[in-house]
Amino acid sequence: MCIDFTTSNFRVRHSRPFLFIHPTNQLMMNISKIATLLLFLLLTAGQVFSQLRTKPDTTIVTSDGVRLFLKVSGHGKPCIFVHGGPGAWSKSFEALGGNVLEENLTMYYYDQRGSGRSTSPANKDYSLSRMVEDIEDVRRITGADKVYLLAHSFGGIPAYHYALKYPTHVAGLIMLNATLSINHSLLSQIGYINKILDTSFTTADTSAIVSTYVAAITALREKGKGFQMLSDNSRNVALLDSIDRSAPRNYDFGRVALLMPEYFADFRLSTADLNIPVLVISGAADHNIGPDHYRYFRFPNQRLNVIQGGHLLYYEKNTDFKRAVTRFLR
Incomplete structure (x- = not known):
């Protein structure tokens, strides 16, 4: 935290209506040809529909008309990645090692409204309740029943509230370097x-x-040490920055999120109300979220994994990150 699936319509047109005649040999041959043609059309249609369902890059349209970028990749149970920011995107997580989870999970990488490759709402609705409904739209439109949620950084807040509202659709919540109190x-x-x-x-x-x-982070950056809020390794942060600069990005949500009081509530103590499997992955040197931030969580069904690393565990401690998630899925 620094700080439409579409389908084609298939129609078979005939130049003349079928006529009923006695079953001659010629007719039986024609029937055989027609059956072969219909089988071919059905197989082709199935392949096309399958390609649409697994198309890597696409967009979905939310229930209030916002176009969200979505990439689906991997094998196994569905997992929706909820990125941080606010105002970041899913690309850097995927590109810097998050995609190792695709061996065991079908990953749904979506960019939040007003972020990354997604559009902004005309009515400027960036409310927490609307962010929750966007996650629900991803689940609903893709046809998934139960999903895992993997939340990084600021993404912990919308993911946690989705799990509170739709617990029957959540197989498990993974809190990766995730905050539930921006102020903390x-x-x-x-x-x-x-x-x-x-x-x-x-x-x-x-x-x-x-x-x-803002005053503190400005002073840190003026000393050329801004990278230390994410990692002790400046080259790793430079790589992250290069990915973030690799394509034009929407940052509308990032401009307004820190001006919205509802995101600044302390949600940590209310975690006792969420009785689903939760994996908390924390970095012992994550000074972005706070190395002791997780100590205030009260999830009844919680598994904790503290890794010796900072805020970019999915990249810098990729093996440990993958192992923790894989064990949680068992």
Whole structure:
């Protein structure tokens, strides 16, 4: 957190109507040819429909008319990846190692409204409830019944609320370096910046956390150390940045999300209300979310895996990340 499936219509047209005549040898030959033709058409149609269902890059249209980018890839049970940001996209996760999960899961990589390769809502509806319905639209339109949710960073908030509203459609929730309290995560970043720069950015006023964070992160970047909020390895962050610059991206949601109070509630203690299987993967050095952020989670059916790494575990600790998820699926 730094900070339509479409189908073709198949019609068989005949130049003249079928006539009923006595079954001569010629007629039997014609019937055989017609049956062969119909079988060919059915097989072809099935192949085309199958290709449409598994088309790697496509878009779906939400119930309120927003076009969301969607890529479906992999084998196994369906898993919807909910990216962070706010205002990021799914491409960097997929490209930097998230796709190793495709060996055991059918991954649904979608970009949230106003983010990445998706369009923005005309009515500017970026509410949390609407973000939840977008996830439901992905599930519904793709025809999945139960799905796994894999949430990274800020994505933890919409994914968690989807699981609360639609628990019968969730096989399990995977919280990967995920936040359920933006304020707590921003305070973690401010504290780490103070440690790096030997500064004293602080605030006792929750309404001033964002402005204090902006001042702190600006100072860190001016020292050329902004990458340290994601990783200790500047080359890894440079690679991430190169992917993020590889194509034009929509960033509308990112511009407004931090101005929306509903996203700043502390959802950690209410996690006791969600009684589904949950895997929490935390980085022992994840100063973006907070290395102790998970300690406030109260999921009744929770499995915890703390990995020695930062905010980019799916890339920098890919083997450990894959192992944790694979064991959770068993």
